[in-house]
Amino acid sequence: MTAAVATRGLGKRYRSNWALRDCDLVLPAGRVIALVGPNGAGKTTLLQLAAGLIRPTTGSVALFGELSPAESAPALAQLGYVAQDHPLYRRFRVRDLLHMGRALNGNWDQALAEGRLADLDIPLDKPAGRLSGGQQAQLALTLALAKRPRLLILDEPVASLDPLARRDFMKTLMATVADGDLTVLLSSHNVAELERVCDHLVLITGGRVQLAGDIDTLLDTHRSLTGPHTHVPDGPRVIHVDRGDRHAHVVAQVGAAEPMPGWEARPVGLEELVLAYLQRSQSGADPAYVAKELQP
Amino acid sequence: MIWLIWRQHRGELLGAAILLTLLGVLLLTHGVAMHQAYDRDGVGACQLLMFDSDPNGTGEGCPETVSSFDDRYAELPSQFASWLPFLPMLVGMLIGAPLLAREFEQGTWQLAWTQGVTRTRWLGSKLAIVLGGVLAVSAVFAAGVTWWFGPLAAQQFTSGKFNHAPLVFPAYVMVAVSIGILAGVVVRRAIVAAAITVGGYLAVRLPVEFGLRPHYREPATTADPAVAETGWNIHDAEYGVGPDGSTIPGSTLTFKYHPDDRFWEFQLIETAILAGITLVLLVIAWRLVMGRRSDRTDGNEALPRVGAARVE
Numbered sequence: 001m002t003a004a005v006a007t008r009g010l011g012k013r014y015r016s017n018w019a020l021r022d023c024d025l026v027l028p029a030g031r032v033i034a035l036v037g038p039n040g041a042g043k044t045t046l047l048q049l050a051a052g053l054i055r056p057t058t059g060s061v062a063l064f065g066e067l068s069p070a071e072s073a074p075a076l077a078q079l080g081y082v083a084q085d086h087p088l089y090r091r092f093r094v095r096d097l098l099h100m101g102r103a104l105n106g107n108w109d110q111a112l113a114e115g116r117l118a119d120l121d122i123p124l125d126k127p128a129g130r131l132s133g134g135q136q137a138q139l140a141l142t143l144a145l146a147k148r149p150r151l152l153i154l155d156e157p158v159a160s161l162d163p164l165a166r167r168d169f170m171k172t173l174m175a176t177v178a179d180g181d182l183t184v185l186l187s188s189h190n191v192a193e194l195e196r197v198c199d200h201l202v203l204i205t206g207g208r209v210q211l212a213g214d215i216d217t218l219l220d221t222h223r224s225l226t227g228p229h230t231h232v233p234d235g236p237r238v239i240h241v242d243r244g245d246r247h248a249h250v251v252a253q254v255g256a257a258e259p260m261p262g263w264e265a266r267p268v269g270l271e272e273l274v275l276a277y278l279q280r281s282q283s284g285a286d287p288a289y290v291a292k293e294l295q296p
Numbered sequence: 297m298i299w300l301i302w303r304q305h306r307g308e309l310l311g312a313a314i315l316l317t318l319l320g321v322l323l324l325t326h327g328v329a330m331h332q333a334y335d336r337d338g339v340g341a342c343q344l345l346m347f348d349s350d351p352n353g354t355g356e357g358c359p360e361t362v363s364s365f366d367d368r369y370a371e372l373p374s375q376f377a378s379w380l381p382f383l384p385m386l387v388g389m390l391i392g393a394p395l396l397a398r399e400f401e402q403g404t405w406q407l408a409w410t411q412g413v414t415r416t417r418w419l420g421s422k423l424a425i426v427l428g429g430v431l432a433v434s435a436v437f438a439a440g441v442t443w444w445f446g447p448l449a450a451q452q453f454t455s456g457k458f459n460h461a462p463l464v465f466p467a468y469v470m471v472a473v474s475i476g477i478l479a480g481v482v483v484r485r486a487i488v489a490a491a492i493t494v495g496g497y498l499a500v501r502l503p504v505e506f507g508l509r510p511h512y513r514e515p516a517t518t519a520d521p522a523v524a525e526t527g528w529n530i531h532d533a534e535y536g537v538g539p540d541g542s543t544i545p546g547s548t549l550t551f552k553y554h555p556d557d558r559f560w561e562f563q564l565i566e567t568a569i570l571a572g573i574t575l576v577l578l579v580i581a582w583r584l585v586m587g588r589r590s591d592r593t594d595g596n597e598a599l600p601r602v603g604a605a606r607v608e
Contacts, residue, residue, distance in 0.1 A: 076411065099303075103299045104297070147411075
């Protein structure tokens with residue numbers, strides 16, 4: 001399996017705060033990867049490290065087996081990056097931004113860029129700062145895609161958009177991903193938003209990876225259990241326990257085939273699973289769960 | 297990169313063109329008229345004679361010639377000479393401070409650094425082209441001002457002429473722009489960086505101009521105040537002092553001055569000082585943008601920091 005992004009012992013400290021610690025991840029190529037976590041969890045830090053925008057305090061990051069793109073033009077050519085709030089040179093006309101892309105990128109696909117903008121009814125002569133939020137996001141995505149990247153990183157791409165623009169953005173993004181072997185890594189603090197489009201998940205809180213793996217594998221290896229609150233199971237495979245008056249509700253790492261006498265087991269939903277790991281991380285539990293086939 | 301830099305800074309380029317045009321208009325109107333009157337009325341010779349301590353040598357009508365020339369032409373250049381020292385500061389605020397601060401402020405650094413050019417090339421081209429442009433424009437500007445200020449005094453060594461010579465003036469502009477750039481990298485806000493540029497520029501300019509400049513060489517001494525006036529009279533006259541530090545009774549007043557032919561030597565010294573400051577500021581800014589050494593994976597994190605305060 002080719003790793004689009006591989007990190008080893010990756011950490012970033014700002015003054016005395018660790019924004020990210022001990023991050024060992026292998027993100028497979030050709031997938032749509034959701035990076036999920038509450039605000040301030042370290043998502044942006046991880047994405048900026050992957051893109052070479054900031055330097056790690058510890059460890060290393062590699063894209064497609066090579067070094068970080070911080071100082072390597074070939075690595076930069078493989079990367080499309082849309083930062084949070086999709087920053088653009090606001091006084092540049094749309095046409096100027098395309099000119100910039102063409103001037104700075106060897107693989108620039110002008111026809112793709114112009115075609116996408118025409119489909120989206122974004123006028124080339126308007127200054128970028130006068131476009132709507134949704135149009136600016138689409139333009140930023142277009143600039144990233146016209147580089148013909150192998151890895152597209154999007155940091156909270158729809159957080160600042162209204163629901164309609166949000167839906168349109170995700171729709172065009174998925175249409176792009178459908179044809180081609182592009183790897184997409186996108187972050188959000190909203191799991192539900194990503195559930196339909198992603199097939200791989202990384203959950204991060206407090207600067208640490210809590211859960212990482214193929215979404216189907218994660219759902220297959222976890223169960224939602226309901227049973228008597230007097231005999232609540234314990235151990236590292238129990239992710240979260242919610243004690244009611246008569247019943248306890250448990251999310252545990254249990255395969256579908258495993259018998260659980262006395263407990264009613266049903267498949268777990270992605271949101272429920274993420275919530276269980278979030279609550280576990282708040283209680284201070286340590287070990288992160290990494291789906292087996294992805295352990296580096 | 298060149299296209300991007302041109303597109304980002306074409307406003308400043310237009311501003312520079314307007315500035316040089318305005319100066320050109322001033323030179324063609326006031327400056328040309330002043331030079332013609334200077335040559336026609338023999339003002340230069342009279343300015344020299346005014347220094348002569350021998351009253352018999354003073355040319356007939358020279359005081360009147362010089363004072364009427366000054367009345368007619370000196371007012372405007374003198375006013376410029378008093379506010380032009382703030383022009384480098386303004387350039388630092390308008391071009392230096394926002395150069396990188398605006399990229400950080402608006403988040404566009406992330407757009408710029410994920411294009412197909414490395415950060416080294418991006419920053420190198422940006423600094424080289426913008427600083428090169430600023431240097432060229434300020435040198436041309438200073439050359440024009442130097443020509444304009446020429447007839448105002450017989451000696452070169454006036455503060456108006458020294459501050460706006462084509463060496464020292466561009467050097468002050470470069471210091472101000474570098475202060476703005478570094479402040480912008482550190483605070484990442486263009487407005488705050490511009491405010492810091494004001495303080496930083498004055499913190500360099502005032503000590504250099506008034507503290508260091510008179511001391512680049514040991515001043516020459518003379519008992520004749522008129523001789524001191526042929527160069528830069530540093531107004532530090534004193535009576536002879538005995539070995540015990542007391543004034544020798546009956547000794548004559550000694551004037552200290554820098555002869556006019558030290559002008560270019562002083563220019564070179566001050567330019568070298570300012571260029572050194574500029575270089576240090578730019579190297580610090582460069583290293584901060586590229587990522588501090590302590591941010592890199594060099595194993596330093598594993599070393600305990602014993603008894604040393606961490607320097608941020």
